[in-house]
Amino acid sequence: MPALIVSLVLFFSALVVHVIWWKVRVPRHQTRALLIVFGLIPVFGSLVWQVTGGRPTLAMGDLMGIALFYAGAMCCYLVVYAGVEEVSPSLTIVRALERAGPRGCTRAELAAEVTEERFIRPRLEALRRDGLIEVVAGGCRLTQPGLRVAELATALACAFGIHESA
Amino acid sequence: MLVVGPLLGLAVDVAMQVILGRIPLAIGHLRRQFISFGVGFVVVMATLWLLIRQSPLSAVDCAGYGLLHVAVYVFGAFCFFNVINLNISSLRIRMLKAYLQEHPRPLPDEVLMVTCSAAGMLNARLERLLDGQQIRMADERIYFQYGVVSVVGLCFEGLRRFLVAH
Numbered sequence: 001m002p003a004l005i006v007s008l009v010l011f012f013s014a015l016v017v018h019v020i021w022w023k024v025r026v027p028r029h030q031t032r033a034l035l036i037v038f039g040l041i042p043v044f045g046s047l048v049w050q051v052t053g054g055r056p057t058l059a060m061g062d063l064m065g066i067a068l069f070y071a072g073a074m075c076c077y078l079v080v081y082a083g084v085e086e087v088s089p090s091l092t093i094v095r096a097l098e099r100a101g102p103r104g105c106t107r108a109e110l111a112a113e114v115t116e117e118r119f120i121r122p123r124l125e126a127l128r129r130d131g132l133i134e135v136v137a138g139g140c141r142l143t144q145p146g147l148r149v150a151e152l153a154t155a156l157a158c159a160f161g162i163h164e165s166a
Numbered sequence: 167m168l169v170v171g172p173l174l175g176l177a178v179d180v181a182m183q184v185i186l187g188r189i190p191l192a193i194g195h196l197r198r199q200f201i202s203f204g205v206g207f208v209v210v211m212a213t214l215w216l217l218i219r220q221s222p223l224s225a226v227d228c229a230g231y232g233l234l235h236v237a238v239y240v241f242g243a244f245c246f247f248n249v250i251n252l253n254i255s256s257l258r259i260r261m262l263k264a265y266l267q268e269h270p271r272p273l274p275d276e277v278l279m280v281t282c283s284a285a286g287m288l289n290a291r292l293e294r295l296l297d298g299q300q301i302r303m304a305d306e307r308i309y310f311q312y313g314v315v316s317v318v319g320l321c322f323e324g325l326r327r328f329l330v331a332h
Contacts, residue, residue: 001230007237022329064169065234072241079248083322084329089257090291091319097301097310104307107288114288116279123258124275133265139274142265150266153252153259161187162195162253 003062006045007069014041014074030085031078038074042067086122089114168231171213172239179206179243183250194297195254203243210239255294257282 018037027033049055058066096113097105124140127133132146142150156162182202186193193201214235218228252259264281265273292308295301300313310316 001227004230004234007234019329026330061167061169065231065238068169068172068238069234069241072238072245075245076241079245080325083318084325089287090295090315091322093288093291093295094300094310094313094315094319097308098316100310102309104304104309106307107292110292110308111285111288114284114291116284119257119287120279120282120284124261124278127258127261132262136272139272139277140265141272142262142269146262146265147269150259150262150269154263154266156249157253159187160183160250160253162250 002056003058003065004069006056006058006062007066007073010041010045010066010070011073013045014038015077017041030081034078034081038070038077042070089119092118168214168217168235169238171210171217171235172242174213175206175210175239176242176246178209179203179246182206183246195250196298199247199250203247206243207239210236255290257287 014037018034021027021033021037092113093110096110100109127146128135128140131143132149133140134143179202182205183198186198186202191198214232218232221228223231260282261278264278292301295313295315296303298313298315300311300315302309302311
């Protein structure tokens with residue numbers, strides 16, 4: 001039981017720090033800031049653990065379990081947070097239809113919601129900002145990190161028989 | 167030792183997805199992912215039961231370790247689910263793949279906008295929402311039907327309001 005409690009305390013401590021930070025000021029690079037919070041909390045936690053003389057007593061297996069729980073929960077939160085940071089086109093469509101109620105919407109009305117300006121250009125900008133593509137004469141091309149991500153995505157699609165859709 | 171449970175479960179989840187991706191079955195990605203998750207979950211439960219049964223732990227500790235390691239599997243599987251889904255629907259991944267096809271030549275924005283157009287995105291999302299019966303179409307108009315996307319949307323909106331919008 002101590003391993004589960006320690007895992008939960010670490011994760012919720014990170015969430016509390018994250019909420020306090022965001023309430024004070026939303027950071028410009030939100031994902032990076034989240035990684036900093038989630039990275040520092042275990043360091044702080046291990047310092048506290050040292051100070052308390054290694055109590056609660058945890059075996060090596062417990063530490064592995066705690067590390068996996070924390071890393072897994074952190075990745076899940078980052079995935080969820082990506083949905084908070086950026087609005088999904090599917091959600092935009094559903095929200096527009098919900099607002100329209102029994103009247104419904106035409107394709108043209110929905111096309112006014114799902115625009116290049118709202119969904120395509122910001123993502124293209126994000127790829128440039130994150131250094132995955134670079135502007136060169138005649139357009140943009142992949143940078144070395146971008147090439148690695150694109151190749152990894154292609155390999156995954158091939159391994160898992162994924163056929164993409166927009 | 168108990169970490170073997172979730173790690174084995176995740177290995178089975180991934181292997182099942184690879185196998186199901188190669189068998190020409192008339193089942194969608196989502197169903198494939200749920201089947202793989204379910205088989206992995208059974209493996210986790212069976213492994214944990216076998217390992218915990220042999221240990222001299224108290225009932226409370228057994229429950230704690232069981233929950234911790236089941237959570238590790240669920241977190242890992244959720245992240246894997248999202249990696250697969252990103253490959254299916256993420257516009258940024260599609261953009262990177264478009265750049266990869268041209269690499270090392272640059273790709274002009276105008277050409278990219280044809281491959282990753284807002285109209286194409288809208289059509290694909292509508293098709294997926296119709297398939298999932300989240301929306302329905304009648305007389306050229308599209309109507310909302312209660313579905314999981316709406317609930318997810320409300321959660322994201324709530325989180326966005328709580329964390330970012332102030």
